[in-house]
Amino acid sequence: DARVTQTPRHKVTEMGQEVTMRCQPILGHNTVFWYRQTMMQGLELLAYFRNRAPLDDSGMPKDRFSAEMPDATLATLKIQPSEPRDSAVYFCASDRGDEKLFFGSGTQLSVL
């Protein structure tokens, strides 16, 4: 059963620490999205890639966030340094170019 895999599922860290979240998209999917979900802001699009190339990262705070796809099986989202306001659930999603997203289970991040 093909699925998007995200690690870790939960992360608790202290303010100022670096956080790396990983995502393995479904094999054959060429578009990868990163979303952040909070109660206040809902689902926010942070960045997305097609064929590993970044298409849009305008939703991401550039000074501390970075997103990359080192290869077709791995997407990463890094926060350095992390802040308490970054606490949220971060979702990765992928699709095969047909605009129907498959979501991972998310990484719940708590920054103390």
Next chain:
Amino acid sequence: SQQGEEDPQALSIQEGENATMNCSYKTSINNLQWYRQNSGRGLVHLILIRSNEREKHSGRLRVTLDTSKKSSSLLITASRAADTASYFCATVSVMDSSYKLIFGSGTRLLVRP
């Protein structure tokens, strides 16, 4: 920024009743999708309706789209307790061969047994 706004924010119904959720959006779209999210899980795609379609069915789901009013509705017929979840609309705009999905604020549906 959110494109879609959903109404109501929360809905509580009895099992067997129908549930209707509405989504309004602001800009031109290529298609509109509905997703479901169970507590603590990722979103699951339910149905997609294109801008040139007015109505679409999938099992107990019926989606309508009115591009003149920039609105869509999701109807779940004969609801079940297992339908309890949050439901989100997502608008898709295509620009320069790329696209992005912008999600609404969601409707929390509670189906009482």
